[in-house]
Amino acid sequence: MAAAPSGDSRGGVPPATAARVAKLRREIEEHNRKYYVDDAPEISDADYDALFQELEALEARYPDLLTPDSPTQKVGGAAKTDFAPVRHAIPMLSIRTETDTVAGAAAKFDARVRRELALDAAAPPLEYLAELKFDGLAISLRYEDGALAVAATRGDGEVGEDVTPNVRTIRSIPRKLRGRNLPPVFEVRGEVYMARRDFAELNARQQAAGGRLYINPRNTAAGAVRQIDPAMTAQRPLKFFAYGIGETRGFARPATQRAVQAALEGFGFPVNADSVVARGPADLAAFYESVALRRSDLPFEIDGVVYKVNSLALQDTLGFVSREPRWAVAHKFPAEEMATEVLGIDVQVGRTGAITPVARLKPVFVGGVTVTNATLHNEDEVRRKDVHIGDTVIVRRAGDVIPEVVRVEMDKRPRGAAAFAMPKRCPECGSAIVRLPDEAVARCSGGLFCPAQRKQALLHFASRRALDIEGLGDKLVEQLVDADLVRTPADIYKLGSADLAALERMAEKSAANVSAAIEKSKTTTLARFIYALGIRHVGETTAKDLARHFGGLDALLAADEAALHDVRDVGPVLAESIARFFAEGHNRDVIAALRKAGVHWLEAAPHRDSAGVLGPLAGLTFVLTGTLPELAREDAKARIEAVGGKVAGSVSKKTSYVVAGADAGSKLAKAVELEIPVLDEAGLLKLISRGSA
C-alpha cells in the first residue's frame, strides 16, 4: 500500500490527518477483503459507508493526499483480487457429469468407452478406478527438483491463478517430495477441502468472537485459498487429497490409475483410501450405492463419485472431446432435498405484467445456500403441485441453482391450510388481473400505469443486452420511480448528477459513475434500441432481425402489419404486437424524446433478403456451451454473427457445430448423441478466420 504523503508537510496537511487517511485506507482495504474474499464482512454496510465517506471527505479537502491506489479511486470499490495467471502445462480437465439412474450412468459410461475402444460384447469387462468426488477446490501443484514451485487453481482449465504462498500454508501438502532421485518436474492434481469437523470448529470460534458465520466448507476453503494474505490462509484448517498427475519429466509413468495413487502416496501426498478397482459397470454402480449410504458419515463433503478407466494406456487411446476426457465421468448424487414450511404465497409482477406466484419459505439450508423463496411459475403449477399455505414441502435446487418445490408432504398438512388463490387485483397498482383463455399466465392489466411494470421496463431498458447502463440496477430504479423522477426511459436522460446524488446510498462518486454510464449508453445500435423498448414477443433475436430488415428506425415505424410479416420469423402474433406498440402515441413520444436526448446509432441500408448479410459462416448454426478459455460468450456470439453465422440456444438436428468450453453440460451430451461436430474455441477461431480468408 502506498503511503500517504510522508513527513515533510506539504500543502498544509496536518500530520494527524495524513495518518488518519492512511489508517482509513488500511481499514477499508481490510474490510473489502473480508467482504469480497472471505465472504464474511465484519462491519455493517452503514459503518463501512461511514469510513468510506470520511476518507472521501478528507481527500476532497486535501487533494495532495489523494493517490491513485486509494480505495476511493477503485471502480465500484471492489478490491479485485488479482493473482498472477499461470498457464497449466497440461490443461486441468473438467470431467463430464453423467445424469441418469445409478445403473444407467455406469452402464452408459461403460458402453461409450467400449464403443470408442471398438470392443465387442464378448470382450472381458473393463477395469475402472472408482473414487470419491470431493467438494472442494481443484489445485495443481508443480514440483521442480522435488520442491514445491507453483500452486495454481484450475481457473478455466488452461490458465489458473498462482496461489503458491497460500498453498504453502496447508500442512498436508508436502513442500518437498519424499524419496530419492526425484523427478525434475512433477505436477500433482488434487483437491483442497475443509473437513466437516474443522469447519464446525471454525464456525464455533467465529461465533464466540461475534463474527459472521461461514456458509459451507467448500466456499470457505475456496475463499481461504484465494486470500491475499497467506497468514489468513494459515488460520484456516485446510486439507488436501491428491488424485492425479499433470506434466512430469524424469518420471516413469505407472501403468494404471491405481498405481498413480500409490506413486503419489510414495511421494508423501495424502490419497483418499476410499476408492475401488471395479470390473465392469455393475461394480461401479455398487460403489456408488455404497458411497451414497455412507455419505453423511464421511468426515468431509463429497458431491458424487468419479469413474476412471484404470489403464493409462487406454486413457491415451480414448483421448478427449474438447477438453473433456472420454475416459472419465463424474456421477453426481441427486440434488439435496430438504423439507421446509411454506409461510405464504406472494405474487410478483413482471415486465409484461405476468403475475408469478412465489412461495415464501421458512429459511432452509439446501445445496449449500439458504433458500427463502421458490418460484411456483403460475396458477396451474401451484394447483398441479397442490401447494397450500402452511404445507411442509420438499425443496431442492434445480440444476443446482434455482430453488424449486418438488412436492408437498401431504400427511403433514395442517387442518384448514389455505390453498393459493390468484388475486383479482394487482398488489402493486390495484388494476384487474386478467388471464386469457388459452394462456397459462395471468397478467396485471395496468400496463405502464403499474409501478411494478414501469420499474421492470426501465430495468430492461438499462440491462446489459439493451442499452447497457451500468449502475442503473433495481435499487436505483426503485428509488427513481418511487420519487417520480423517472416515468419513461426518456426521463433517464434528463437526470442530472445532482438528482442522483440526492438519493440514498449515492455519494458523488457513484452518481458521477452512473451519469457517465447514461451518457455512454447514448451511442448504441438499432437492434439494442429496439430490444430495449420491451415490445411483447420481441427479444434479442427478433430485434436483430427487425433492425437488419428495415435498416433504420423510421422504416420500422412506418411498417404496417403486412410489411412486418415479411420479416423472418415474424408471424401474425408478433406482427400485431409490434404494430400495436408503435401505433400507441405514448410509445412514439418516448421514442422521439429518446432520439432528442441524443440516443443514436448507425443506420444501414435495409436487407430485404431474409438470409441476412452474407459471410463465410452464412447458413451455419452454432450452439455455445460451457465456458470458453478466452472469449466471453457474448464475444463468441458476436464473432460468429459478424461473419454471417447464427447462434442458437439449443442443439437440434439443424445445428451445424457445437462450440464447447469447460464444464459443458447437457448441450454437449446432446451434440454427441446427434453426432454433431464439436469445436473448441481454437477450432471456432480457425473456422472463422479460414472462412473469411
Added chain:
DNA sequence: GATCCTCGAGTTCT
C-alpha cells in the same frame, strides 16, 4: 393438423 425448432420470459443467491 401435428411436429419440430426456436425464441422469449421469468427466476435465485452471492
Added chain:
DNA sequence: CTCGAGGATC
C-alpha cells in the same frame, strides 16, 4: 435452466 408458445415445415 426450464417452460410456454409462436412460427415454420411437412
